[in-house]
Structure formats: C-alpha cells, structure tokens
Amino acid sequence: MPFQTPQEIHEYVVLWERVQGTRLHENNKDSIRWRWIVDEEYITKSAYQIQFEGSFSKLRLTPIWKAGAKPKCKYFAWMFIKRFSPPTT
Numbered sequence: 001m002p003f004q005t006p007q008e009i010h011e012y013v014v015l016w017e018r019v020q021g022t023r024l025h026e027n028n029k030d031s032i033r034w035r036w037i038v039d040e041e042y043i044t045k046s047a048y049q050i051q052f053e054g055s056f057s058k059l060r061l062t063p064i065w066k067a068g069a070k071p072k073c074k075y076f077a078w079m080f081i082k083r084f085s086p087p088t089t
C-alpha cells in the first residue's frame with residue numbers, strides 16, 4: 001500500500017535509517033526480549049497485562065464490599081472512591 005501522508009513517508013525513512021546498521025547472521029538463534037516483565041520472556045498474559053496498564057485503578061475495592069457496614073454506607077464508600085457523586089433524590 002502506498003504511503004498516504006508526508007508523515008508516513010517520514011516515519012518510513014526514519015525506520016529505514018535505524019535498521020540500515022542491522023546485520024543478520026544465519027547461525028544465530030532468534031530471540032525476543034520482552035522488557036515488560038523481569039525475566040524478559042514474552043507470554044500472552046504479560047501482553048494483556050501491559051495493554052491495560054494504567055487504564056484501571058489499582059485500588060482494591062473488595063474490602064469495601066466485605067466490610068460490616070450497612071449497604072448504603074458501602075455504596076457511598078464505593079462511589080466516593082470511584083470519584084462519582086452520590087445520586088441526589
């Protein structure tokens with residue numbers, strides 16, 4: 001597919017310049033380093049985890065629902081933490 005915009009052409013040229021120094025050797029085994037986990041081994045689970053990194057709060061809400069408070073208090077706490085305003089009646 002031909003390039004659609006000047007930006008695409010620019011990105012292609014930049015990529016081309018970056019890979020020009022790459023040399024492939026037939027006897028070397030291919031390897032992938034996955035920098036998102038400690039052992040750098042790519043697994044599908046880690047790919048899904050990094051895809052959603054930062055898109056959800058890491059705050060654990062389970063303790064709210066297990067608290068010995070009245071349901072309306074649990075609901076208010078949950079709404080407060082989720083930064084919603086409680087509905088007014």
